[in-house]
């Protein structure tokens with residue numbers, strides 16, 4: 001009997017996506033997990049939390065050209 005393959009988290013780093021948050025010019029780095037429930041993270045830039053689709057891996061300052069393509073995070 002073959003073991004059933006588990007979700008790929010052990011096989012390598014999950015793909016990451018950048019999402020824009022409240023602070024202009026900054027993006028949050030979120031791991032893209034196919035059937036993730038959604039995660040809330042406490043924002044370092046404001047007193048509320050934002051909802052994203054997976055675990056937060058960090059933040060990145062964006063240049064303007066990259067910035068405009070990003071999706072918004074739900075609040």
Ligand SMILES: [Zn+2]
Pocket residue numbers: 021022023043044045046047048050
């Ligand atoms: Zn915020």
